[in-house]
Amino acid sequence: MKMLEMKNIRKSFGEHEVLKDISVSVGSGEIVSIIGPSGSGKTTLLRIATALETLDSGTVQYAPDAHFGLVFQQFNLFPHMSCLQNVTDAPIHVLKKTKEEAEEQAMKLLKRMGLEGKEKLYPYQLSGGQQQRVAIARALATDPDILFFDEPTSALDPELTAEVLKVIKSLADLHIAMVIVTHEMAFARDISDRVIFMDQGMIALEGTPDQVFDSDSERAVAFLGRYNNI
Amino acid sequence: MTLGTMILKMGEGMGKTCAIFFLTLLFSLPLGMLVAFLRMSKNKVISAITRFIISVLRGTPLMLQLLAVTYGPYYIFGATVSRNKLIPVVIAFSINYAAYFAEIYRGGIESMSPGQYEAAKILGYSKGQTFLRIILPQVFKRILPSITNEVVTLVKDTSIAFTVSYQEMFTIGKQIANSQTSFVPFIVAGVFYFAFNAIVDFIMGRVEKKLDYYK
Ligand SMILES: Nc1ncnc2c1ncn2[C@@H]1O[C@H](COP(=O)(O)OP(=O)(O)OP(=O)(O)O)[C@@H](O)[C@H]1O
Ligand SMILES: [Mg+2]
Numbered sequence: 001m002k003m004l005e006m007k008n009i010r011k012s013f014g015e016h017e018v019l020k021d022i023s024v025s026v027g028s029g030e031i032v033s034i035i036g037p038s039g040s041g042k043t044t045l046l047r048i049a050t051a052l053e054t055l056d057s058g059t060v061q062y063a064p065d066a067h068f069g070l071v072f073q074q075f076n077l078f079p080h081m082s083c084l085q086n087v088t089d090a091p092i093h094v095l096k097k098t099k100e101e102a103e104e105q106a107m108k109l110l111k112r113m114g115l116e117g118k119e120k121l122y123p124y125q126l127s128g129g130q131q132q133r134v135a136i137a138r139a140l141a142t143d144p145d146i147l148f149f150d151e152p153t154s155a156l157d158p159e160l161t162a163e164v165l166k167v168i169k170s171l172a173d174l175h176i177a178m179v180i181v182t183h184e185m186a187f188a189r190d191i192s193d194r195v196i197f198m199d200q201g202m203i204a205l206e207g208t209p210d211q212v213f214d215s216d217s218e219r220a221v222a223f224l225g226r227y228n229n230i
Numbered sequence: 231m232t233l234g235t236m237i238l239k240m241g242e243g244m245g246k247t248c249a250i251f252f253l254t255l256l257f258s259l260p261l262g263m264l265v266a267f268l269r270m271s272k273n274k275v276i277s278a279i280t281r282f283i284i285s286v287l288r289g290t291p292l293m294l295q296l297l298a299v300t301y302g303p304y305y306i307f308g309a310t311v312s313r314n315k316l317i318p319v320v321i322a323f324s325i326n327y328a329a330y331f332a333e334i335y336r337g338g339i340e341s342m343s344p345g346q347y348e349a350a351k352i353l354g355y356s357k358g359q360t361f362l363r364i365i366l367p368q369v370f371k372r373i374l375p376s377i378t379n380e381v382v383t384l385v386k387d388t389s390i391a392f393t394v395s396y397q398e399m400f401t402i403g404k405q406i407a408n409s410q411t412s413f414v415p416f417i418v419a420g421v422f423y424f425a426f427n428a429i430v431d432f433i434m435g436r437v438e439k440k441l442d443y444y445k
Contacts, residue, residue: 080371
């Protein structure tokens with residue numbers, strides 16, 4: 001059973017067709033990276049998968065009882081809540097867990113994110129990398145079966161990027177399916193089970209990291225060349 | 231008349247001044263929220279009507295609105311709203327201030343980033359929960375200075391009740407000033423409003439400080 005099955009997705013903004021008949025599926029526990037040039041429709045695809053955006057045609061289907069989470073590029077933490085409250089508020093008020101239960105889980109998650117001792121701080125008191133790690137803990141606290149990341153590090157300085165990528169990588173042993181839109185090519189190659197290369201609203205290339213990154217397709221070479229040379 | 235008796239007589243009206251002030255806040259603060267929601271309604275007719283009403287309430291003098299509420303019913307139906315003038319005064323003030331508060335609330339709500347709503351939606355919050363737990367607390371902090379401004383204005387605006395001869399502090403002061411041909415009651419009134427607003431500033435300052443724990 002696939003965790004997520006998106007079939008024949010089309011989406012236009014006005015005249016501009018952003019997604020042109022895209023189909024994507026994600027297996028249980030699978031880690032999929034989505035790469036591709038700016039404007040190719042990666043964010044739009046994630047927003048459709050998470051119902052933040054409507055689709056023009058096609059279907060989005062999750063496994064029965066599957067929950068999804070989303071980590072935003074801009075974190076979108078709740079500024080009026082401490083780190084701990086950011087992580088516990090939805091479990092308490094949405095999932096109706098007890099406060100003790102939610103806090104115990106949150107402490108574990110924050111520790112896992114390397115944020116021990118920061119529980120009482122407010123988002124503005126944290127670095128961008130720390131804020132993004134709180135956001136990841138917040139997403140994990142709702143027990144998702146599939147977690148989407150939309151360029152989780154592109155709002156961060158290079159020094160802070162590494163720490164966030166490290167914690168994302170460490171999530172692999174949770175066996176949560178992950179779909180990661182990223183411009184971090186080395187990271188994508190390292191972590192992914194499968195890589196999707198999007199271009200102009202279509203999937204230009206899809207396969208194992210080696211298949212995609214070592215591809216000699218013209219578009220892939222042109223796009224990846226920029227990164228491989230670094 | 232000695233200064234003492236003047237202050238005593240005007241003091242009798244201060245209770246009524248305070249009544250206008252607190253009752254107006256009591257009704258206009260929540261009413262403003264309702265009006266803000268109507269103004270932001272997706273239904274274009276509702277939103278346009280609300281917008282028009284708000285612009286009339288903000289674009290005409292409160293004094294005129296007070297006269298309309300107090301005496302209008304008499305000319306139209308041959309009946310007054312109530313013997314007790316406090317009732318039309320509070321109605322007129324509440325409606326007028328609700329229009330101002332509505333625009334402040336709307337500004338605050340619309341200034342929230344869409345990311346806050348989206349994060350809440352992904353986490354499974356209902357619309358009501360999103361508003362009450364995520365949006366409102368942040369809006370409250372953001373609009374507090376504008377609310378303070380309106381509250382300060384309201385303190386001074388209570389004196390407008392003299393137009394319908396409601397016996398609040400300023401009305402009594404004006405009557406004494408006329409009968410005694412003295413300017414002193416106006417000074418007493420000035421000191422009173424100033425002291426009242428010093429208290430308002432102090433309290434609102436405390437509330438703002440309390441919300442300083444985040445940015
Ligand atoms: N709400 C919107 N209204 C109009 N056009 C939009 C909207 N959202 C996205 N677009 C357009 O759709 C196209 C795809 O955008 P999208 O954000 O999905 O690209 P992306 O692959 O995520 O790019 P990036 O790498 O820069 O984040 C772009 O041309 C963008 O301008
Ligand atoms: Mg994007």
